[in-house]
Amino acid sequence: MYSEKVMDHFMNPRNVGEIEDADGVGQVGNAKCGDIMKMYLKIEDGIIVDAKFKTFGCGAAVATSSMATELIKGKTIKEAEMVTNKVVMEALDGLPPAKVHCSVLAEEAIAAALQDYRARHGLDSDSEYAGCPGCCGGCGRLEQQNRNGGE
Amino acid sequence: MQKPVIYLDHAATTYVKPEVFEAMKPYFIEEYGNASSLYSVGRSGRKAVEEARTAIARCLGADEPGEIYFTGSGTEADNWAIKGAVYAAREKGKKHIITSAIEHPAIMATCKYLKKEGFDVTYLPVDQEGFVNPGDVEKAIRPDTAIVSIMYANNEIGAIQPIKAIGEITRKHGVLFHCDAVQAAGSIPVDVRELGVDLLSISAHKFYGPKGVGALYIRKGVRLENLIHGGHQERGKRAGTENVAGIVGMAKALDLAIANMDQYAGKIRKLRDRARDLILSRIPHVRLNGPVENRLPGNLNLSFQFIEGESLLLMLDMKGIKASSGSACSSGSLDPSHVLMAIGLSHEIAHGSLRLTFGESNTESDVGYLVDCLEEIVARLRTMSPLYEDFVKANKQAAK
Ligand SMILES: Cc1ncc(COP(=O)(O)O)c(C=O)c1O
Numbered sequence: 001m002y003s004e005k006v007m008d009h010f011m012n013p014r015n016v017g018e019i020e021d022a023d024g025v026g027q028v029g030n031a032k033c034g035d036i037m038k039m040y041l042k043i044e045d046g047i048i049v050d051a052k053f054k055t056f057g058c059g060a061a062v063a064t065s066s067m068a069t070e071l072i073k074g075k076t077i078k079e080a081e082m083v084t085n086k087v088v089m090e091a092l093d094g095l096p097p098a099k100v101h102c103s104v105l106a107e108e109a110i111a112a113a114l115q116d117y118r119a120r121h122g123l124d125s126d127s128e129y130a131g132c133p134g135c136c137g138g139c140g141r142l143e144q145q146n147r148n149g150g151e
Numbered sequence: 152m153q154k155p156v157i158y159l160d161h162a163a164t165t166y167v168k169p170e171v172f173e174a175m176k177p178y179f180i181e182e183y184g185n186a187s188s189l190y191s192v193g194r195s196g197r198k199a200v201e202e203a204r205t206a207i208a209r210c211l212g213a214d215e216p217g218e219i220y221f222t223g224s225g226t227e228a229d230n231w232a233i234k235g236a237v238y239a240a241r242e243k244g245k246k247h248i249i250t251s252a253i254e255h256p257a258i259m260a261t262c263k264y265l266k267k268e269g270f271d272v273t274y275l276p277v278d279q280e281g282f283v284n285p286g287d288v289e290k291a292i293r294p295d296t297a298i299v300s301i302m303y304a305n306n307e308i309g310a311i312q313p314i315k316a317i318g319e320i321t322r323k324h325g326v327l328f329h330c331d332a333v334q335a336a337g338s339i340p341v342d343v344r345e346l347g348v349d350l351l352s353i354s355a356h357k358f359y360g361p362k363g364v365g366a367l368y369i370r371k372g373v374r375l376e377n378l379i380h381g382g383h384q385e386r387g388k389r390a391g392t393e394n395v396a397g398i399v400g401m402a403k404a405l406d407l408a409i410a411n412m413d414q415y416a417g418k419i420r421k422l423r424d425r426a427r428d429l430i431l432s433r434i435p436h437v438r439l440n441g442p443v444e445n446r447l448p449g450n451l452n453l454s455f456q457f458i459e460g461e462s463l464l465l466m467l468d469m470k471g472i473k474a475s476s477g478s479a480c481s482s483g484s485l486d487p488s489h490v491l492m493a494i495g496l497s498h499e500i501a502h503g504s505l506r507l508t509f510g511e512s513n514t515e516s517d518v519g520y521l522v523d524c525l526e527e528i529v530a531r532l533r534t535m536s537p538l539y540e541d542f543v544k545a546n547k548q549a550a551k
Contacts, residue, residue: 010465016535027537031499034459034478034487038537054537058461058478062535 003093009063014070017052026112029105035061037109043117048072048080060099064106067091154471157517161449161510162306163475168359174403178396186393196395203402210405211368212342220367220385221398225333225354228367229257232329232350233300235375237270240297247271247296251283252493253305258331280442281310281494289320298327303335307477307490307506308441309450318347333357337408338447349373360404364397419509420448422518427451429522434529449509454500457539458532463505466528477504
């Protein structure tokens, strides 16, 4: 059900860990939904020089976190903001419909970490992002379709 | 090194035993006639079906073979029992169904559907181990109760329900009693007379028989409305050309299961207990879900704190170990298993659940390999988990 790329990023996730002296940290999702992503960013002169993550979640959640950190490393903040869930998903050769919300979470984790960076450095935010409020279920409507499958 | 394949999902389905397959074989190519036809290839099919009916009636302790009706699955048997009973009772103004909070979707979704049609459903809670309290059944019975449906053994946590005690209550109140014995049949004794049930479902693929064939026991004198309309098969109660090979396979499989039950149950119980004890002693922050006693012999259900079940399953699969989980991700829904929620687990703990169901093909060395793999994988996933990070930090804080 997962692409080879997803399985690769799940089995060999890039950038797992913490950054002790991170400049921005963002955490999104909640345990109730079964997905939590925490992203750490090291930012120098407006450039993301390092990114690490920790994720509690399914295979797709881990893979999207891993891919998201890969995609934003070395990028400017502006460029990192262009890494949307679609970009992450495409980089992973797609996700099953029920897992699209994981890529949304990855996008939100980047945004939350950047928001934290701005807040810490007294920078204005021109993004509207205010953090995932928890499980509204909005990102999971698709999942309802294949509820209670096997056995 | 070639990766071993260790199948630990016998509650999901089992392979067909070679003896069972041998018994089925003649009915594909040689004895292919329609069991309702009069010529000889059909007659041999008819004879095989009736012999299978007799065997299954005997295996389940039914009074007569005529109380056994073949269906296309356990799900169909469940649907027929509930819908057939409530549609028949509707004329008498009865519209209430009593079931439990931990039934299989075959019952849950049927009840949900019937609720939309105007029936009333009471879902009885279970205790922390996963048992229905027979006293709750008695309290829930109303003058308009059409049927009580409680499963014999739960498919996720293996809890074996007090069916006999519930049967005494339903009988006392003259209410129909259906039991979904799909997980129980073949693993523990199932005797309809002893249990005092009116209706009971089984499914062949759970006891080393073929998929796509089940049966419903209908006590003589119990009237159900038909579910499948068409020809006159199954004495006009369940239309559709008989799945002769499947029916023969189911009877053979159940016969074998009952003949070897003590040995089989003893073997898988030993493997299960060993796996449980090793995992609980070697891996920290693990919870046993479901009961210790009165549990299906092959069922083990554990929650690994701080990690999510689907990740665990994928990594186990990479090691050749096939298991299942009650996490939302693995069921394709937003919520984790309704069974784990019903026994009071938090979402987080339910998301980290793993079900291992042992069977015929498993060995001692599988258990050793499983525990080694689990230890490694759980540790690995925990190093990736922000929940574990929080836990470790909180502990350090507390130690200061
Ligand atoms: C308790 C229970 N009831 C019903 C079913 C449905 O049986 P079937 O797969 O034959 O439709 C299953 C498993 O599939 C089960 O575990």
